[in-house]
Amino acid sequence: SQQGEEDPQALSIQEGENATMNCSYKTSINNLQWYRQNSGRGLVHLILIRSNEREKHSGRLRVTLDTSKKSSSLLITASRAADTASYFCATDLMNRDDKIIFGKGTRLHILP
């Protein structure tokens, strides 16, 4: 069963705009990770944010985590065509080593 649920399921924006994707989860976690997947191939790790962190940045990516609402957001600023991909949030389950559970993903399409 899925622990995380991404919203929206799909998103199309113009190149240069910002893209925001949200993730909600059900149970307490140690950390939350965001991954990108191009054309149904392997997953690329983007950011890991721990449960005691509220915000994290990596280049054009900004991730927030609100454990009280059991939700996270991924912001991609100044989007580029190469950002077109599916984005997944993945959570571990507190006290369950290393098993991570994925949501269904957000399909992001950057329009030229």
Add this chain to the structure above:
Amino acid sequence: DAGVTQSPTHLIKTRGQQVTLRCSPKSGHDTVSWYQQALGQGPQFIFQYYEEEERQRGNFPDRFSGHQFPNYSSELNVNALLLGDSALYLCASSLYGAGGNTEAFFGQGTRLTVV
């Protein structure tokens, strides 16, 4: 430093056959997890191997089995293939006991088609 490698890249099998997929973890990692990803869905956890033993298992039938070797590489075996087993199979490597505070690295996956 090689990342996670999976073989083969693509595979077509017939219903009822058996298949073996292979994964070599990232250097320095000792844990391998396998995921099944159907088209348009997120990856579903199959099982995880550490110290050559299955440590955790998702909601998959016994037709799905695995193995981990002393060099940490792993195999996923699926018996009596069904059409519904067609999917992208992903392998992820990580470091066991890190308390979930290290990222998992994924291979490029094996695309299995059952006809």
